[in-house]
Amino acid sequence: MPHYPETQQAFKILIIDDEKNLRDSIAAYLESEGMEAQTAASGEAGKLLMETERFDAVVVDLKMPGMSGLDFLSWLKDGGPLIPAIMISAHGDIKDAVEAMKRGAADYLVKPFNPDELVVRLRMVVGNARLVATASAMQTVADKKNRKSLSGVDPDWIGSSPAMQEVRSLVERVAPTDSTVLVTGESGTGKEVVARLIHRLSKRADGPFIPINMGGIPENLIESELFGYEKGAFTGADSRKTGLCELASGGTLFLDEVGDMPLPLQVKILRMLQEKKIMRLGGSRQIPIDVRIIAATNKDLEQAVKQGVFREDLFYRLAVIRLRLPPLRDRREDIPILAQLFVDRYAAEMGRPSLKLGTDALELLSRYSFPGNVRELENAVERAVILCEGSELHSRDFSFAGSAMDKAPPPGSFAGDALAGEVKTLEELERAAILRTLALYQGHREKTAQALGITRRTLLNKLKEYQIEG
Missing domain, CATH: 3.40.50.2300 (Response regulator)
Known part of the structure; x- marks a missing residue:
């Protein structure tokens, strides 16, 4: 056992x-x-x-x-x-x-x-x-209103580019069915957003939407999370646990990063798709489930099939409908409206007056390649809202981790002023950035770490390294 x-x-x-x-x-x-x-x-x-x-x-x-x-x-x-x-x-x-x-x-x-x-x-x-x-406990107010149309501006679906219009059209056609959907695209393109939208536009909208990151759970725990277990199934199983597949009955199970699924689990997922039944660990009874599967990955599953690390039969079961999300660099016309959406969101969250994007900021965002896609844009906007001092965001308020723009900050920016003044080294610049962000958040370490785009542990290490009392 x-x-x-x-x-x-x-x-x-x-x-x-x-x-x-x-x-x-x-x-x-x-x-x-x-x-x-x-x-x-x-x-x-x-x-x-x-x-x-x-x-x-x-x-x-x-x-x-x-x-x-x-x-x-x-x-x-x-x-x-x-x-x-x-x-x-x-x-x-x-x-x-x-x-x-x-x-x-x-x-x-x-x-x-x-x-x-x-x-x-x-x-x-x-x-x-x-x-x-069920996962309906994690739904927002918008989920409970059970929206059936994409007319108007959907806060979860921003994009007027031809590429996104094509995706939108496919989503509207696929949503009313019970077919499995495979959403592909680079990290940060919004695969879970699309999966949630398909769920909300489906006949299962009143049921739960349960996401699970297949790469984020240790291999020896993932089966118990998905299928649940009976009391005594293994050491520490002191009571019965209902698995996520069972909780998702009547709704949608979103398998994120499905390309990271271990081969033994692939067999059980395939059987679940074929038989519409699961068995808890330590159990002897087949439990019927009524669940729609939406899977997502940033990997090339066809190549994984050729390499023998992903089952071909499961691939075709998951890819009944294939939906590819374009990277943000291929739909640059969507950047201004996405950026303003995030500006409005974080300005409201931080109690800031209405903020708008300056012409120079829009020009900067339009030029940048965004290797991290929409997620990177959102993080960059959040930092900019924190650091800006007026009612308009400018290029000097933005930074992009690891990019050339970070290494050559524009004149008038916080980093540029630091380099032009007394701060001469990268360490001194980093220390100054930490001090300023700590002051903005009144010493709150978690928020400071989020604003700087680093983990709380990394921030604590930096505070110790630079002898900062925060």
Whole structure:
């Protein structure tokens, strides 16, 4: 019987509290426990974040200026994402606790509380949500409205280039069917966005959409994630677990990076597609499932078939409909509208006044090759929104990791000014950039790392290297 090592899945938690010290200390503790944490100073700011990012749970304070914690719970229950919420309060009034539960809170804690207790409760409510809810618990408000048309401007589908119009046309024709779809394209081109759109335009739109990154889960764990397991199936299996294939019944299972799927698993996926049934690890009963498969890869699967690392029969099963996404450099006419979309999104998230792209910025973006495609454009815009000091974004506000543009910053840019002034070395320039971004985010390390395009661990190493107290 195989042994599966215990793992702690990284949850993404949003903390909403008007007391900065408290929300930052909670975030720091959750991160020390392996969770990812973001913070918001008000219910309104929390709503904005939840409309642009996905979270596994939210911790919200009861009494806040503007939108109260109870009002936030009402919004979450009536129209927000279906995720569990834990209410925290300095007032141990039983009426508040009862009202919070009525409005959908999964739990209630009275300040001051032991942070270990919060961690335990978060793991419990997120775990329960993932078992009893389905991936519809991760859908946004737009998903629940079950849009059936691509008319007008879809915030998830921006592109007027001929290449994207061709993709749009194919998506509209494919979506109403139950055929498997293989989406190909370079990293960062938006393969999951297209998969979600196909799901929303399908007859399965009211069902769950469950994504799984085939290359992001250890090989010895991926079968238990997909098919689930029975109690006692292996060491540590103390209870039955429902797999993602089963949870996706009635909806769509998105297999991302399918080219990384190990050969033994390919056999089981092929059988699932043929028989519409799965078997949990340690089980003896075939469980019928009703699920549509959309797969995606940035690899050449036909070449992988020739090399013997991908099954030919599975390839043809997955590629009933093949949909290729063009790289951003092949649809440059879409760059301005995509860039402005991201500017609007991050300006709202950061509470900045309305920002627009200057002519020089648009010219810079139009010239750049974007090897990282739409994802790189979004990251570049986010950094620019952070660094810009006026109401208009200019070329000096943009940088692209590893490009020639980074090495030769334009005059008047932060990097250019640093090189022209006292800062002479690359290390001094890097230190200055870290200091400035830390100041912009008031010392918040997670946000600073995201803005700089590096991991939190890398930032911590840099702070130690440059003797920065952040």
